[in-house]
Amino acid sequence: MTLHADRVTWNRGGNLVVDGVSVQPEPGQTIGLLGPNGSGKSSLIRLLAGFAKPTSGTVGLDGDELASLKRRDVARAVAVVSQHADTDVDVSVAEVVRLGRIPHRGTFGADRTADDRAVASALAHTGLTDKCERLWHQLSGGERQRVQIARALAQEPRELLLDEPTNHLDIHHQLELMTLVTRLPVTSIVAIHDLNLAAMFCDRVMVMREGRLVAAGTPREVLTPDLIADVYQVRAKVTDDDGLTIRFLPADAN
Numbered sequence: 705m706t707l708h709a710d711r712v713t714w715n716r717g718g719n720l721v722v723d724g725v726s727v728q729p730e731p732g733q734t735i736g737l738l739g740p741n742g743s744g745k746s747s748l749i750r751l752l753a754g755f756a757k758p759t760s761g762t763v764g765l766d767g768d769e770l771a772s773l774k775r776r777d778v779a780r781a782v783a784v785v786s787q788h789a790d791t792d793v794d795v796s797v798a799e800v801v802r803l804g805r806i807p808h809r810g811t812f813g814a815d816r817t818a819d820d821r822a823v824a825s826a827l828a829h830t831g832l833t834d835k836c837e838r839l840w841h842q843l844s845g846g847e848r849q850r851v852q853i854a855r856a857l858a859q860e861p862r863e864l865l866l867d868e869p870t871n872h873l874d875i876h877h878q879l880e881l882m883t884l885v886t887r888l889p890v891t892s893i894v895a896i897h898d899l900n901l902a903a904m905f906c907d908r909v910m911v912m913r914e915g916r917l918v919a920a921g922t923p924r925e926v927l928t929p930d931l932i933a934d935v936y937q938v939r940a941k942v943t944d945d946d947g948l949t950i951r952f953l954p955a956d957a958n
């Protein structure tokens with residue numbers, strides 16, 4: 705069984721920012737979490753990551769409630785890439801990526817060989833091998849994003865939670881990242897704004913609005929002009945010739 709949520713609700717600062725949402729991914733699937741700004745995507749990811757406890761409902765991992773598990777045991781299975789990861793400390797790319805190995809440290813310290821292998825593989829997968837000595841503060845926004853993803857990969861998780869991972873990335877790296885995520889033998893839940901990227905790469909999408917789940921299914925089932933108009937107040941043409949493609953229309957177009 706994968707990481708899952710059962711009718712979770714989160715009352716955050718007096719507002720119901722997640723309202724009765726269930727998530728039950730199949731192992732290995734990539735789930736796209738969609739919805740307008742403020743619809744609750746990041747909040748749901750925080751609940752799934754165990755960073756916050758739901759006001760009601762449960763988040764579970766392998767049949768156990770997440771809240772009952774040790775942080776380290778959760779971190780061995782679940783890696784999270786948040787939106788605004790930053791550090792003031794002068795650390796190198798390799799050092800940030802190596803942080804992903806902390807949950808795997810045994811009582812007698814680190815298994816250097818396994819750690820080195822995981823770090824090297826994560827750097828290679830994210831195209832950062834050549835930049836491994838660079839300092840964090842010398843990196844561009846997109847490079848920092850890739851380092852955070854490399855850290856998550858070094859963690860060798862079964863479940864990957866990504867909050868707008870393609871933010872800051874150029875189109876080449878957006879496609880490369882989403883290809884990587886879908887090919888990894890992990891279950892991924894990805895909050896994403898780009899509906900075309902979601903259509904290209906996600907097995908299923910979940911659409912949130914004001915904390916509630918308003919649609920779920922395959923991109924083909926969910927990303928219809930009616931849904932897009934209803935949730936985003938944007939007119940769109942959806943074609944399905946060579947993969948699902950969404951073209952947005954200006955408000956005054958016929």
Ligand SMILES: Nc1ncnc2c1ncn2[C@@H]1O[C@H](COP(=O)(O)OP(=O)(O)OP(=O)(O)O)[C@@H](O)[C@H]1O
Nearest residue numbers: 716717719721739740741742743744745746747748
């Ligand atoms: N720290 C907080 N305390 C109280 N409310 C918060 C907090 N952070 C976010 N919210 C509120 O929770 C709601 C959901 O926000 P959330 O960040 O989960 O949405 P989102 O769908 O990820 O948005 P975006 O697409 O803009 O990143 C919003 O109304 C937001 O104002």
